[in-house]
Amino acid sequence: MAPAQTLKWMERGVGPATENVEIEGTEPYIVGGHTSSGYWVDTDRQTTIAGLYAAGDVAGGCPQKYVTGSLVEGEIAAEAVIGYITTKSTRTRNCQLTEILSQEAFIEEEDKKYEEISNYFVNPGGVYTVNQLEEAMQKVMDEYAGGISGNYGYNEVKLTIAKNRIQDIIKLAGKLHADDNYDLMKIYELIDRLVVAKTVIAHLQARKETRWHSFQENLDYPEQNDKDYFVYINSILKDGEIQIMKRNFVDRRQTYEHKN
Numbered sequence: 001m002a003p004a005q006t007l008k009w010m011e012r013g014v015g016p017a018t019e020n021v022e023i024e025g026t027e028p029y030i031v032g033g034h035t036s037s038g039y040w041v042d043t044d045r046q047t048t049i050a051g052l053y054a055a056g057d058v059a060g061g062c063p064q065k066y067v068t069g070s071l072v073e074g075e076i077a078a079e080a081v082i083g084y085i086t087t088k089s090t091r092t093r094n095c096q097l098t099e100i101l102s103q104e105a106f107i108e109e110e111d112k113k114y115e116e117i118s119n120y121f122v123n124p125g126g127v128y129t130v131n132q133l134e135e136a137m138q139k140v141m142d143e144y145a146g147g148i149s150g151n152y153g154y155n156e157v158k159l160t161i162a163k164n165r166i167q168d169i170i171k172l173a174g175k176l177h178a179d180d181n182y183d184l185m186k187i188y189e190l191i192d193r194l195v196v197a198k199t200v201i202a203h204l205q206a207r208k209e210t211r212w213h214s215f216q217e218n219l220d221y222p223e224q225n226d227k228d229y230f231v232y233i234n235s236i237l238k239d240g241e242i243q244i245m246k247r248n249f250v251d252r253r254q255t256y257e258h259k260n
């Protein structure tokens, strides 16, 4: 699992019998196979967007799936994708009318996006660079949203500070300047990460309990709470705002919860 550590030992002519593993006890996981977090998928691994599939670390609701589980999910998704593509021609015909109706909205949306992208090339450029804002984001998340420097602990006060500071950085990111497409890509990568940061904070705020000690310590709610334990914290992003909803676990013998 850690070839770099083995190589480091070999390089120095030592081994585990004489020297401990030098570890950083952390795992920077936001969506991942070790947790239940990720995108909401159905049994075929289709997300809430038709035709978009998620497997492995990005697919939610299934903790501890690891490499092997991710591979299996990849296979399930691939088979479902083939099915989707095969039936797509029929679906396309059925959807033609709806598509024509929504074309206007689509063009409007594209125009807005074009304007947004163009702005980055004409922005005069502010005081900060992309890298500086990214550093600031990391620092906010580390110090106020349960990072390693605070031993994964956070509380409501800290999360509110984190939320406000991330919002400030999002505003500053809108003023960044791009010289070329590479700069533009870096700006959008930063914006994507800021959206993830904002979402993580909202999810941390919504779960009023500590369920996995050492991964996260909600200092306002240090105990496990059965009312909150048996729910998924889900969210949707609408008009830039995160809306949280709690979904109860259901008895899988009756229905598969991810279908709902």
Ligand SMILES: Cc1cc2nc3c(=O)[nH]c(=O)nc-3n(C[C@H](O)[C@H](O)[C@H](O)COP(=O)(O)OP(=O)(O)OC[C@H]3O[C@@H](n4cnc5c(N)ncnc54)[C@H](O)[C@@H]3O)c2cc1C
Residues within 6 Å of the ligand: 001, 027, 032, 033, 034, 055, 056, 057, 058, 065, 066, 067, 068, 070
């Ligand atoms: C510290 C740590 C230790 C772990 N230990 C174990 C272990 O011992 N055993 C075990 O079974 N599992 C372990 N896991 C879990 C396992 O590594 C993951 O569950 C598994 O790798 C997930 O596979 P995946 O294909 O879903 O995602 P990934 O392996 O993350 O693959 C996603 C790929 O997509 C690429 N990508 C991202 N964005 C883009 C883009 N825009 N365009 C193109 N490509 C893109 C990435 O570069 C990456 O290569 C560990 C994970 C971590 C973090």
